[in-house]
Amino acid sequence: MVFAHAPVAIAPLALISLGGLFWLWQKAETPFQSMQIGLGFGLGYFGTGVSWLISSIYLYAEMNLVLSVLAVLCFILFLTLYFILAGWLVARLKTAQRQGFNWVVVMPAVWVFAEWVRATLFGGFPFLMTGNTHLMTWLDGYAPVFGVLGVSWAVAITAGILLWLVQSRAWVGASLVLAVLWLTGASLKNVEWVTPKEKPVEVALLQGNVPQDDKWLSKEFLPTLKRYVGLTKQNLDADIVVWPETAVPAYYDVVERGALRSFIRDAQLLNTDILLGVITRDDSHRDYYNAIVNAHNPEQQYQKKHLVPFSEFFPFSSVLQPLSELFNIPFSEFTPGADDQAPMTLGGHPVGLSVCYEMAFGEELIDSARQADFLITVSNDAWFAHTLEPAQQVQDVQMRALELGREIARSTNTGYTIIVGTNGQLKAEIPPYETGVLRGEVQPYEGETPFVQWRQWPILILLLGVMLLLVWLKLQARPSRKTTAED
Structure with a gap:
């Protein structure tokens, strides 16, 4: 099977x-x-x-x-x-x-x-x-x-x-x-359940291909940022540039004041929306979020809502907290984002966002799809490199595009980085496990499928x-x- x-x-x-x-x-x-x-x-x-x-x-x-x-x-x-x-x-x-x-x-x-x-x-x-x-x-x-x-x-x-x-x-x-x-x-x-709306949007989906073993090493911090900044600067003619999930191996407030300070400042002067996969936290440093931040307009943020159990959070954490030491994973306890997060305005369109695991839950994406002209999702499949999981997730993205009647652009660290049409077919992709950028067009759509209407x-x-x-x-x-x- x-x-x-x-x-x-x-x-x-x-x-x-x-x-x-x-x-x-x-x-x-x-x-x-x-x-x-x-x-x-x-x-x-x-x-x-x-x-x-x-x-x-x-x-x-x-x-x-x-x-x-x-x-x-x-x-x-x-x-x-x-x-x-x-x-x-x-x-x-x-x-x-x-x-x-x-x-x-x-x-x-x-x-x-x-x-x-x-x-x-x-x-x-x-x-x-x-x-x-x-x-x-x-x-x-x-x-x-x-x-x-x-x-x-x-x-x-x-x-x-x-x-x-x-x-x-x-x-x-x-x-x-x-x-x-x-x-x-x-x-x-x-x-034809949905109809095209206006002209396509040009996107640049970055695939940094940073090994998971190296990602959180202090010596790889600056090389990782330089890799993504370099790829971004080569694609500033796109309407939207997308970094993968947690592409920035540090808290957003730290890099905003430090390593990415000038980059974020300059991004706000551009006409390109630049989405950063990054960890954010509140002022008290108690709540941490797996997030997407628009460097062009940092007020626009999306915080992951559906967290992965035993990875991003521990069920019954008060009882199982001692076991968390067994998981040598940075940021092993996240806070879920609010359910009613509005789409971001990117490339002149309302865009629904999701992070990794959330793409498996079609019904949970309905509210976002209703308000959006297309969807963007980010992931870090380096955790599961060269296994069955990355390809399985591609099928989830294809099914969501069919259900929701929206094209989906997906940026990942190691692949598969893809653009999927409303018919579920792959419109564009780049090879996995290589550093690269997928340039392509995402077509905005309007209207609702029966699944979106009736859940x-x-x-x-x-x-x-x-x-x-x-x-x-x-x-x-x-x-x-x-x-x-x-x-």
Whole structure:
């Protein structure tokens, strides 16, 4: 299943994997067996899919190897709980006599329910969403209407239909349902939900390629700043220049008065907006923010709202604070930014901003997209260099562009630095793990996709209706006590 996602991205593997899972769930005779199947599938899926966590925790955070492995294993087991839950629900809702119904209705609905819970509960972890496997297919036409969960559901139903075709002789019915599902997606894919607005904006997205091992070393402080300042000066003819997440390896108030003083002063005299990825803090030095500051107008700042647990903040920090010493990461305790941050005005347009992890949460970006003509996101994937994670994040950006109906420009330290169109396709990119600048145009848009208008409510109401129907059918299938007594 993991290899259906980027960077391998063989979409049919998702159908084969889900088909195999559904077949095993149908064969399971007890709820415990179904839960065991969910456990095994989850361990394989997340054990491979989020293996990149070791890169950040052990290699770069320099946490003890044994503790690193234990921490990652615990997290994988936690994620697997959602598949165990799915296995239990399937066992409770399926019927022994109607295999096709189970494969096409019951199991896809349960699968999507489990994905929604995983993406929502305890702050959510919406990585490796099934819908991402079918980007650039007809099924991604559902994204602007129902979001990634709608695409996930379509993929799961497709897997169920194909299994039904293989296991039964209901070729006509199954083929008809499959055709309707895919042709509807194709039709939606051709709908122009949003319209271009004014002329494109020229952006310069910097990719400094600073190794994570070197980033916070004092001897690398000035060379890092010189690298980014040099790249910026070469691209001042752009409307917007973007530095990656935490490209400045120091507090903003420190560099504003010191190493970048003249640069920031000069930037305010230019016609170019220059976005700096930097750490900011309040006057008391108690609250720290993973932020984006516009050097051209330093009053314009964005502070990251959705923080990464056990990296940017510690849940139950009063209890777990002693463990923070195990993470040799500068600024390991951030404060989330306010929820109601307005877009910045950049290049003459309102622009929605986000930092790294936030790009995985489509619904949380809706308010920003509504007010913005396009989106800019920054990230530092050097934590996960040469792993699966950077390519997985590219798929998240592509899905957000489809859902929100806005083009997205993404600047990263090591890659992938990209510009994504409203159709989810990559408009421009530069090779990862190289120092460079992506010059390109971002087209402003106006209008709203159905997903932006209605959020996840349509898919959740539909999902709730199907789940309630399945419960009702299961209850109806039970013999009444009176009938049992007469027998």
